[in-house]
Amino acid sequence: MTSAKGYAAQNPTTNLAPWNFERREVGPLDVQFDIQYCGVCHSDLHQIRDEWFPGIFPMVPGHEIVGKVVKVGDKVKKFKPGDLAAVGCLVDSCRTCDNCKVGLEQYCLNGGVGTYNAKGKDGVPTYGGYSNTIVVHEDFVLTISPKLSLPAVAPLLCAGITTYSPLRHWKVGKGHKLGVLGLGGLGHMAVKFGVAFGAEVTVLSTSPSKEHDAKKLGAHKFVVTTDKQQAKNVKGYFDFILDTVSAPHDFRFYLSLLKTNGTHIMVGIPPEPNQVPAFSIIGGRKSLAGSSIGGLPETQEMLDYCAEHNIVSDIELIDIKDITKAYERMVKGDVRYRFVIDMATL
Ligand code: NAP
Ligand code: ZN
């Protein structure tokens, strides 16, 4: 076994604190890398607090992981020591179901294996990236370009792919009006991709103070959704809304902002179910859809696209000791626009 150290929640009511644990030995097809940076996703907080389902504790969160390879198994072809490497939300899947066969491992029909808060095929819990080292099968390790700033690449592994994938799937681009709902970690990446793909992008936010940043990120318009007049101006306006909100919100209102035939795509995962009156979608033949992260081939495609177009996340680099403070700010919507842990502070 390989000894590892990290930060873990011992149960849903405690804060993260230092914890030592073990990673598996590097197998023939495994890659071990030293984690240099790990992004902080709102999903980390939902899971350590058991907001979605009962979690597996102790829990080491983190699924936006980048670092440098230190060891590879003797059958590994893609990596050698010294290479940069990344891991996102998945570390394994069945590889044989219809979805895995076409690179949609995130929808594995037999249940993919999450980077943390899951159990591997060996029955051993997985532990995430708020730690110094990780061992992952090479098929689930991504390649990153040295051209980009490494800490700012980390959030691409979840916030990046979770917004890139639905925009690609629904072919959002030139001629479309895209509303990005919530300007946090996912939202700010959605703005960057939406703009890069040629859509007219409007940020729909509850935080008036984010307007300047939204425009700097490339958004064409900014709407404070709590301002009645501003909201009225975008009734029936959008072809697509990409919904990144982490808390319960009023679907009746947001669906009213779609055009006829418009699509509201959920990527945010509020803990409680939302109410959706049938009238909100039947009038105007609207669609309510959802999307989860992205498969391995598309995640690599997104990373390559970002390297080519010089797209990274806007980050605030933090010391791991300050993780609880970062969570508190995240809950208040005060994220500009992704916290990334500098693992050298561990
Ligand atoms: P985040 O950085 O905290 O951003 C969420 C943003 O939503 C906030 O900054 C805020 O933006 C807005 N918001 C918060 N509460 C709101 C409310 N009550 N009403 C309206 N807007 C509100 O979170 P994140 O890391 O981007 O994650 C967002 C959600 O996506 C989380 O639920 C997370 O678990 C989920 N997620 C899903 C996937 C997937 O595969 N589908 C992947 C990753 C994350 P404003 O200040 O602009 O209003
Ligand atoms: Zn995430």
Ligand code: ZN
């Ligand atoms: Zn599968």
